[in-house]
Each structure stands twice: as structure tokens, then as C-alpha cells.
Amino acid sequence: MTSRRFLGLGYLAPYIIGLLVFTLVPFLASLYLSFTDYNLMSAPTWTGLENYIDLFTNDRTFRRSLTVTLIYVFTTVPLKLAFALFIAYILNYRLRGINFFRTAFYVPSILGGSIAIAVLWRYIFATNGLVNMGLVGLGFEPVNWFGDPTNALFTITLLRCWQFGSAMVIFLAALQSIDKSLYEAASIDGATKFTSFVFITIPLLTPVIFFNLIMQMVQAFQEFNGPYIITQGGPLKSTYLLPLYIYDEAFKRFDMGYASAIAWVLFVIIMVLTLIAFWSSKKWVFYAGDKRS
Amino acid sequence: MKTLMTTAALALCASGAMAEDLRMSWWGGDSRHAATQAALEICSEKHGHTVSPEFTGFDGYLEKLTTQMAGGTEADLVQVNWPWLPLFSRNGDGFLDLNTVADTVDLSQWTPEQLAAVTLNGQLNGLPLSTSGRVFFFNMTTLAEAGIDVPTTWDEFYAAAETLRSVNGDDYTLFNAVKETAQLLVTLSVVQKTGKDLVDPETNRVAWTVEELAEGIEFYGHLVEIKAIRSMQEDAAAGNVNLFEKPEWAQGMIAGSYEWDSTYNKYAGPLNEGQVLQAVNPVRFDDAVVDGIYAKPSMFFAISANSEHPQAAAEILNCLLTEAEGIDALGDTRGLPASAVAAARLTESGAIDPNVVAANAIVMSATGPTISPFNEHPEVRGTFIDTLEEYAYGLISAEDAAEIIIEGANDVLGAFDS
Numbered sequence: 001m002t003s004r005r006f007l008g009l010g011y012l013a014p015y016i017i018g019l020l021v022f023t024l025v026p027f028l029a030s031l032y033l034s035f036t037d038y039n040l041m042s043a044p045t046w047t048g049l050e051n052y053i054d055l056f057t058n059d060r061t062f063r064r065s066l067t068v069t070l071i072y073v074f075t076t077v078p079l080k081l082a083f084a085l086f087i088a089y090i091l092n093y094r095l096r097g098i099n100f101f102r103t104a105f106y107v108p109s110i111l112g113g114s115i116a117i118a119v120l121w122r123y124i125f126a127t128n129g130l131v132n133m134g135l136v137g138l139g140f141e142p143v144n145w146f147g148d149p150t151n152a153l154f155t156i157t158l159l160r161c162w163q164f165g166s167a168m169v170i171f172l173a174a175l176q177s178i179d180k181s182l183y184e185a186a187s188i189d190g191a192t193k194f195t196s197f198v199f200i201t202i203p204l205l206t207p208v209i210f211f212n213l214i215m216q217m218v219q220a221f222q223e224f225n226g227p228y229i230i231t232q233g234g235p236l237k238s239t240y241l242l243p244l245y246i247y248d249e250a251f252k253r254f255d256m257g258y259a260s261a262i263a264w265v266l267f268v269i270i271m272v273l274t275l276i277a278f279w280s281s282k283k284w285v286f287y288a289g290d291k292r293s
Numbered sequence: 294m295k296t297l298m299t300t301a302a303l304a305l306c307a308s309g310a311m312a313e314d315l316r317m318s319w320w321g322g323d324s325r326h327a328a329t330q331a332a333l334e335i336c337s338e339k340h341g342h343t344v345s346p347e348f349t350g351f352d353g354y355l356e357k358l359t360t361q362m363a364g365g366t367e368a369d370l371v372q373v374n375w376p377w378l379p380l381f382s383r384n385g386d387g388f389l390d391l392n393t394v395a396d397t398v399d400l401s402q403w404t405p406e407q408l409a410a411v412t413l414n415g416q417l418n419g420l421p422l423s424t425s426g427r428v429f430f431f432n433m434t435t436l437a438e439a440g441i442d443v444p445t446t447w448d449e450f451y452a453a454a455e456t457l458r459s460v461n462g463d464d465y466t467l468f469n470a471v472k473e474t475a476q477l478l479v480t481l482s483v484v485q486k487t488g489k490d491l492v493d494p495e496t497n498r499v500a501w502t503v504e505e506l507a508e509g510i511e512f513y514g515h516l517v518e519i520k521a522i523r524s525m526q527e528d529a530a531a532g533n534v535n536l537f538e539k540p541e542w543a544q545g546m547i548a549g550s551y552e553w554d555s556t557y558n559k560y561a562g563p564l565n566e567g568q569v570l571q572a573v574n575p576v577r578f579d580d581a582v583v584d585g586i587y588a589k590p591s592m593f594f595a596i597s598a599n600s601e602h603p604q605a606a607a608e609i610l611n612c613l614l615t616e617a618e619g620i621d622a623l624g625d626t627r628g629l630p631a632s633a634v635a636a637a638r639l640t641e642s643g644a645i646d647p648n649v650v651a652a653n654a655i656v657m658s659a660t661g662p663t664i665s666p667f668n669e670h671p672e673v674r675g676t677f678i679d680t681l682e683e684y685a686y687g688l689i690s691a692e693d694a695a696e697i698i699i700e701g702a703n704d705v706l707g708a709f710d711s
Binding site for chain 1: 359362387533682
């Protein structure tokens, strides 16, 4: 029995060692470093809460970056979830060639995180890019997508929304698991497609909506590639999300202590919002066998 | 193979050194990678060591080197960008003091000024590879078609910008200036007017007054206003693409820029067939004190302070920079060499592109103050560019921008007070 226990531990060892060495140790080290002045070249010196005090009292860039990050997350996540659900709903119909469309709509998610797509995005939305060519063709004025601070964040948001495939696949699987007899019964009772969607589909999808909400929110808070490649955080820091600020502080300004403090503030924000989502889920998420009426 | 091993063994006996395993890291493009690997192979064979190459593009190299330096795991031989010197060697002890291997490395091939630029607290941290500077490149074909002579003064430059647009249309701009180039044009104008670098070497504080810098920022604003350069909004709208990747550059619709002399081919290469790019003398104000172009040691080779084989690393370093085999193999992949013997050998053999030689000659003959590496401190540069952007978007005045830049730079400089 003991040898079997060790065998099990042996199988788990790669994961446990990886977790300890590459996640837990850096996680705790960054917590320690956030209370220090550390420039990588010399030993860290303990500064207590100085980094955090600076962040919240003196740092105009942090406030700007935090605001931009919150706007980005609160627009991207609902838009992406709504779009993913919409497409999943359509792809749930038995149409000719439906498997092709399901694959096609998932492709952006495979490509989405890549640098190549971010570069492509830069060309599509450039002054003489595809989007402006289309707008001009339709008789509209071309839009300054990247040069105008209000539009730049929107283009980054669109890139993330375009990568709706993973959320869509989960929605699609959930839609297919809904018992068809519920819709038949509702139809006999005179329910329209819309009322069926609102009163049957949505409530039965709430566990999946909740799951997607948490996953997408965490991912959105960690967005880096898009703004780094497309706008480099500009113009006027309008796309300067917190992960970019962390990167710049750590690897361009060599202030690893300060970067760690920002990372921990970001971590706490994600944790608090996740806890709020979990707390609120009791009121709007319905699981199978739920006795609530 | 047998001959090769015998040669290596003989060389080993001749030098009296042990065969050591070394590592060398650098950044660059494909041609530099190929040339450096070939040079390492030749020098390794000659001195009986083995050198493992570690190379990447420029992006990410600083982050990689920083992480390695923090952990003491950097390669024995490292290529370092000159502005990074104060970051890695704050007290002068970040790299091996090459004076300790002066019997192996022929330091006489560098001038005292060149060695001074890489010396901190009396410790020689590396060997400069080339002196690089920003020069004015103009598309001579575009200028000729519009009947414009190469401008030598800023007044001629303003007039040329207007002529170009009136002859060829509003899609044409005389010059390029975005991000770092915009910052360096502001710097150029202030240096020309004052003769002072951003940093006063005596006090280690900003040498310019708010008024002097504000005038430089307004100079940039004027260039945008008369459409001699594109605004930051327009350039951002185009997707922040590198100048040499822009179709407008290839077609000659942007007729010039202020770029590193060693990058001549990077900018000349993409031009449409028949278009000629040429480095020209710096454009000056009528009352300019100096030419004021931005010139500095571009990069240097250093030996790690943690190297277990500094003597072997010194042998390879000397081979790469002063011995015929290494010089020929490296060629001009890091610009016109700072090493006198290398520069003479490559120039004589015609191995260096004459356009690069011409551009470098302009840099070397230009007058101006010695540039402080703090000009390129990430925080100084970041504050300068970000604040200039705020000015360009009309959020702050030139005076406010100048005050923010000077205050930010002085904060950084103050942290280096001993």
C-alpha cells in the first residue's frame, strides 16, 4: 500500500514540483518583493508599505492604468459573453454544413492570442486599412482608430471579443444538453422563441454563464499581447493596461519591487471581483436539482 | 578533421592556456548572427576554446540580460548596449575590469576617449564596438523631382517642406519624426542652440533650463504645424509601424529621417527601385553653437564579472576585435569598428558599405557635447517621450512639458548620487 502511495506521489511529482517552483515560490517572492526596493542588480532593501503608498498617493500613471483596465474588463467581458452566446445559439440549430461553421467560428480563438493576429489587427485598423476602406466605400469618413485615445481601447476590446470561440464552445455544449421537451412544452403553452430563450435557456445556462464570466474576467485582467503589439499602451496611455505597466516597471525601469506591488494590487482586485461574483451567484445561478422557485 | 584537431592542439600548446568552454550572448539580425557565429568558430579554433553562442533580436535582449545578470548567470562574453552601462555597473564593478587582462587584450587599438566612455570608477567595463550617431537621411530622388536642394539650415528645411507639398501634394512630408526620433529632434534643437547635453556631467543634473527645453519642444510643434513631419495622431493612426516598413517611405512620400548612421541599408533597402537615399550634413539653426547630432558609443563587448574563465574570454575578445581572422569574419555587422586595426583593415579591403562609411564620417566630424548615457535611461527617455506626446495631443503647454521632463530626469539622476 505504501509503495502504491509513493507511486501515486511519483506520478504527481512533476505537477507538484512545477506548482511549487514555478508558481508558489514566485507568488510568495513577489509578495515579499512588493515591500522592497529591488532593481535586480543589487539585493532588495526592505521599504515596508512605501511602494503601496506611492501607488495610491503619487502615481498618476497607476490611476490612469487602473481606470483603463477596469473600463476594458467591464466592456470586454459582457460583450464577449453576449457575442459568444449569440453565435452558440445560432450554431445550435441543425443547419446544413453546421460543423464547418462551428469550426470556422472557433478558429479565431486558436489564432487569437498570437502575435501575428495582433500585427494583422494593426494593419486592418490602420488609416488605410481594411476597415477604413470599407467605411469609405460605404460613404463614411475614415476613423482614426489608433490615434484617437477614445477609439484605441475599443479596437483592443474588439480583438478580445473576436476571440469568443472558447466561451462559445462551452455555451454550445450547455445548449445541447438542455432537454428539448422543455421547449416543446413551452411552445404548446404559447411561448415564443424569445420568451423560451429568456425563461428556459438563460436560467438553465446560468452555471455556464457564471463559469465563463469568471474565466473571461481573469483573462481580461491579464491582457497583454494585444495592447503591447498594437498600440504599445498609447496614445496617451489610453490602452495602458496594468499588465503592461507591470512589465515596464519590472523590465524597462528595473523596479521589480514596485512592479510586484502593482501585481499584488491587480491580484487583490481580481480576487475581490471573483468573490463578489461567487457571492452574487447564489442569487442568479441555478444548478440542476436546485429547489429554489 | 585530424588536421583540425592537431592545429587546435598546437595552438593550445602555443598559448599555454587551458581549453575552456565559454558562452557569448548578443542581439542582432540574421547577418550579424551568421557573421558572429563564423567569427566565434574561427577564434575558438585559433585559441583552443569552445564558445556557445546565445543570440536573439534586440527586443527582449535587455530583459534576458537583466535576468541573467541578476542571477549571475550571464554569458562569459556579452554584448551590451552602451546606455545600459549605468544600469548594470552602477559602481563600475558590474563587468570584469579589462585592465586586469590588458596583457591579453590589445587596448592600444582604442583611443583614450573611446575607453573613457566605457570606464566607470576607473574600471574598464568593456570595449566599444563602434561610434554611432543620428544623421539626416534624405530621399534624393524625391527632393530632385520636386526641385528641392538638400536643406542645410532649418529655414531652408521649412521652405523645402512647403515646396514638397505644393509640388507633389499633401500626401508628401519632408521628414519623419515619431517617438524616439521626435525626442531626439527636440534634443538636437536644444543642443544646437545651447551647446549643452541634457545632463551636466559636473552636477549630474539636467543642464537645460525650462525655457531652453520649451523652445526645443515648440520647435517640434512648429514642424508639425507646417506639416514638415506627420503629427503623432496621424502616425498612431497608421498603426505605429516602423518607418522602414511604411509604404509611404518605400514610395518616397516621406522624404527623410534622422536615423542611426549604421542603419543606412535598413532604410535604403525598402525604397522603390531607382530611389536614392543619402546621408547629409546636419541641418542647423543660423545661430547654432554646435552641430549637436546625437553620437555615442553604440555598444560594447564585456566580460562577465562572474566568468570562471576570464583569461580565455579575453583571448576570444581580442581575437574578435583586433586579430585579422576575427575582424574579417565579423565585418561591418556592428557598424564601422571602433578598433583602429579593424577599421583600417575593413576599409582597405572594401568590406564596409561606402554609404555606411559616408554616414559615419558625418557623425565623426560633427561638433557637439559628449552625450551622457542617462539620455537613454529608460525612465528619462520614457518621461521625455510620454510628455512630448501629451504636448503633441494639446494637453499641456511646451513650458509645462519642459518642467515635467526636467523634474523627471532630475529625479532619476538624483537616485545615482553617491
